[in-house]
Amino acid sequence: MSKQQVSERRFIMLSLAPIVLLFLVFSILPIVIGTVLMFFDYSPLSSSVPFAGLKHIKELFADDLFFKSLRVTFVFVLVAIPVNIAVTLMIAAGINKIRGGFWKNSFRTMFFLPAIAPLAGSAVIWTTMFNADSGVVNMAFNLVGLDSINWLTDPSTALLSIVIMTLWADVGYNIVLFMAGLDSIPESLYEAAELDGASPWHVFWNITLPMLSRTMLFVFIMTSISYFQMFPQFQIMTKGGPLHETYVLALNIYDQAFTYMNMSYASAMAFVMLLIILVLTLIQMRIGRSQWEH
Template structure:
């Protein structure tokens, strides 16, 4: 009985330690994550503005107005366009770069290349956006000066509706790919070398090794990268505000920027909260689908 009592006492002590350790974290999560989300969802049912004392309950009117709002519809499709192009390019590009750096035999050069690609992610996104806006200038910008030196016409990078979104995408990829490269390289380093040695002994080609071995064993890393990148891209805001502010002709007005504009420029907090709730639902559904499709049951 004394042994059972000792084990039970140890179990209670361990449980108490876990509760004491997790309580501050859970409280912070509750106060700074759960409460704001619930409060934001509730505001979507009110005609709330910081300028008025009264906030009448209007039920679903904000959501009805959303689907009659041409600016919201355009910002939704702008977001889909941005994510639909930037997201797959990011994943493919970062995976290929990670594979290339991982093949470098010298540890010094491998670490140097990894650091070079990761450096842009350290800089604030708004600061990078200011620098790229300067390089995108029609007169005196680095890109147009280079084109003129090559005898080509200048390009209205941020003032042409057909070019503005792609210009922001290019800047975003430059600023963002370093993080995913580091994550993919960590995933590649975690794959046991014995698997590749066995594949070489069996005479497998490089493509077969990549397709049949590397990609499946990177499934968990890929799931993490795709989920985090997709969530991040749906919420992209600083570069759109700094570089274009949604212009020209609302061609770069994405959902996050539209939410900010309605909340802090038009003081329509309730309407902006309804937009934010729709964005939250979109991200939740896509994330759950990704997790469902990307589940893996293997171990090594």
């Protein structure tokens, strides 16, 4: 190995060392500590930490509220993610058709602005908008002759309200990612399809979607990880109510850890969430693998 190669490797290792160190301290270490913690009875209010074995895992399987929060989480994810991807892909494709650079960048910036705002602040604003008595949403409904809706206090609409707020706050990221993917598709493919007389639908289905497969996989995985861990809007807008219809797993973990000071039980829940996210990510990567190059 030449001196230049040794120098390059040393430079790469020194450059990556801070990133790896931060990843170990703030990602790997908390996972390890949380995993170990679920086998003990730990509480900040107690000086002793007795070994508990599989006690907390057994408690999970007997906890109806845990399964309720798990069900609500899956409902939220299964509704919000497909709608998010469909809407963001449609908007990205529409913006990408704009030829003027100024207007194209303006629309992209406009849709990305809500993603810059703190999620907690956006949740407070939407809580006010969804107010049953004085919210602007019901005011708009009344103007067109529709009855007011108890958006955040009705079990049938509370989760839908949070889905709407989440989509508004989050679509900007995926729009930017999809636009980057669309920009990478060779224009020659579209020109060839136009010469063959292909309809816009056939072009989208047979060229755009296959060429976006890698971008779609990345968007799907990152959105899934993010939505499984969603917490601020559920805590601020409904606090898990009404009747636990918006009581997601992240909120359950928070309550167990910081309201009831049951850190070990919360760690067991967090471990289950980790396993779910890991398994779903591996499945998505397996299904979404593509072999094309361009």
